[in-house]
Amino acid sequence: MVAAVRVHKVGGPEVLTYEDVDVPAPGPGQIRIKQAACGINFIDTYFRQGMYPSPVGLPFIAGNEGSGTVTEVGPDVTGFKVGDRIAYVVPLGAYAAERLLPAARALKVPDGVDLAEAGGMMLKGMTVCYLLRRTFKVAKGNTILIHAAAGGVGQIACQWAHHLGATVIGTVGTKEKGELAKANGCDHVVYYQEEDFVARVKEITGGALCDVVYDGVGKTTFPASLDCIRPLGLFVSFGSASGQIDAFNINILQAKGSLFATRPTLNHYAASRADLEGLANELFEVVRSGAVKIPVQKSYALKDARQAHIDLESRATTGSSILVP
Template sequence: MAGAIRIHKTGGPEVLSYETVEVPAPGPGEALIRHHACGVNFIDTYYRSGLYSPGPLPFVLGAEGAGEVLAVGEGVTNVLPGDRVAYAGSIGSYAQERLYPAARLVTLPAGIAYEQAAAMMLKGMTAQYLLRRTFRVEKGHTVLVQAAAGGVGLLLCQWAKALGATVIGTVGSEEKAALARANGADHTVLYKSEDWVKRVAELTGGEKCDVVYDGVGRDTYPGSLDCLKPLGYWVSFGNASGPVEPVSPLVLMQKGSLFMTRPTLGTYTAKREDLVATANELFAAVASGAITVPINQRYALKDARKAHEDLEGRATTGASVLIP
């Protein structure tokens, strides 16, 4: 038996319930993990609210965790009991213990702590594929990061700067602006009090940006498109303010033959070799000091409701973790 956060109906943070659940022995291809830390991500609120379908109710929330392998099922060879592992993917991480497909686990290097791993697997691997595969950022590019003080935003700012890009970040307060600049943003724009589209144009001398990384959604459309130079990339990877309305291909034509994509981590890491390569590049970037993972909020597992209230209230910066 193990403590876990379960949902019996979708809705607000109040539907999160701390309960005791039974965790069976691992079956073929599975590993039993004891979590040392669980990541909290905005996508968790989409499943909790019903924006994304979670599958049958009730279910355990959460898609990211790090811990120790307690036991493995038949046929598992890539991890062993006692191994330090982490993952990001299938929901069910808001728990003291859980079963997980062993082939989707990655082994943690000695220099990566459990909390650090739980805080960065989903956000860090997201930053990796966005910067290195969806649009390959190189020296000389100009990058706009929406919600630059958020969990993914801070990693995007750091990593894009390390790659030689000029980084502009939108933020909601002076405090968050300072945080974004401390994490690599060359310029910050206060979207609540400034005409941020006009300001981005001014900062770039009218040239605008090669790529916009947009995890905000409804509130930044169509403004994100207006921040792009011709042939620029609008990478819409989240819906923090709600889903984007349907986009006409003609709009992309009219605004400069723009590219639009709606990528997901699951697609980019569907093959195990891609999962391992993505995680290893992330671990290498952390080990080199190119990026750090700021864990600015820690909550007990039973306080997951508070974590969600803070996240949706935009009262958080960087990463948040739950401690079982």
Template sequence: MVQAICVHETGDADVLNWEHVDVGEPGPGEARIRHTAIGLNFIDTYFRSGLYPAPNGLPFIPGNEGAGVVQVVGEGVTHIKPGDRVAYVGPLGAYAQERVIPADRLVVIPEGIADKVAAGMMLKGMTAQYLLRQTFVVGPETTLLFHAAAGGVGLIAGQWAAHLGATVIGTAGSQEKMDLAKANGFQHVINYRTENFAEHVAEITGGKGCDVVYDSVGKDTFPGSLECLKPRGLWVSFGQSSGPLPDFNLGLLAQKGSLFATRPTLFNYIASRDDLEMTAGDLFDVVSRGIVKISVNQEYRLADAVQAHQDLEGRKTTGTTVLIP
């Protein structure tokens, strides 16, 4: 038996329970790992609250991201072995001291990258990768707006986009977070609490607007995000930390300049093993070369997941947060 955080009913952070669970042995194509660190992400709160239904219903163990050491592998697993340091973004179940997971979701952590860094960067870092390198291919001619610039994905994306030569504009909700974003690649940062970000973007771009807007905030930034785009620009809605978007008429995209819109998720971009290895490899490369620096700004004991969720939802965290079993 090991200990894990279990959710028996959806709701606020208090529904996270610290319990004993039976992990079991890996079957064919699976591996059992001992976690050394677990990533905390906003999507964890969506499953906990019931905004996103858990795929296998209740009860469930939250968490999609972690790092650890392989203990045992099941039949047919050849790309990893016991003792390997591995990291993953995978099915729910990360908030546990140990777990069994499909082995094809595991990637070996390169030397020089610590477990805490790997655990906290897989979901956010691979999200930044697909946003900047696949959903819209960012380059020197790109002007982009990234909401929640001081969040975990934002700090990675700011560094990466600056390295790619883009003009990088961000929004944040305090001077502290604005300063943090500017230290991580953002040339322009707008305080969305005190300024009209759409008007400020127009000033920065000389009225031309952005090629792409990356929006993980949702309700509070709509329809302002559309106002920031140049004709035929792309609105990438990849989260909803402030609440779900309202229903809207697609004709609005025509009115705003024949805009494109997409609602991508990381899991579609890493569904195949080849796509996972490519996306993770690109992330490992920029981190290993120091192009992107991952700062683990908060650590909590896994047993204190309630407090971690409360702080995350209260916007008290910045950058990367990990849970330690």
């Protein structure tokens, strides 16, 4: 038996239950890992609340990313051996001291990347990779807006976009978060609680607006985000931290400048093994180069998962946070 955090009924942080579970020997195509870190992400709260349905029903072990060391290899598994350092993003099962994992979704962590950091950066880091390198290919000369620029995804996105040569505008809620965003490559910080972010974007860009807006906030930043985008620009909605965006009349995109809009997910961008490895390798390369740093800014014991979710949903955390078994 090993420690894990399970959800027996959907709801608030109080439904996260710390208990012992059985982990069997790995079956065909599976590996067993001893976990070094379990990443904490907003998507974990969506599964906990029932906003995203659990693919395994109830109860389920929470969490979508982690890292660890391979302890057993199941039949028919090639490419992995006992002792390999790996990291992963999969639907559910991460909040545990040990777990089984489909070998097809495991990624070897290269030398030069800390295993604990890898456990908290795969989902956020690969999300940023597809957002900046696939959904819209950010390049020198682009002007982009990143909402929640001091958050886990925001900090990585600001660094990476700055590295690519873009002008980065970021929204934050507090002066402290503003300093954090600036330290991570954000060129212009907008304090959305004190300022009209649309007016500030127009001022910063001299009326030219942005090529793309990356919005992981959702309800409270829509539809104002569309007013920050130049004609034929792109609105990328990749999260709903403030609640889901209500259905909107698609004609609004025409009225705002023949805009494009998309609601992408990592699952689709990393559906094939080749795509998964491509995103991971780009992430590992930019981290190893030093262009993007993803330090763990808060660690919790596995048993304190409830508090971790409370802190996450109250916006009390910044950057990468992990649970340590």
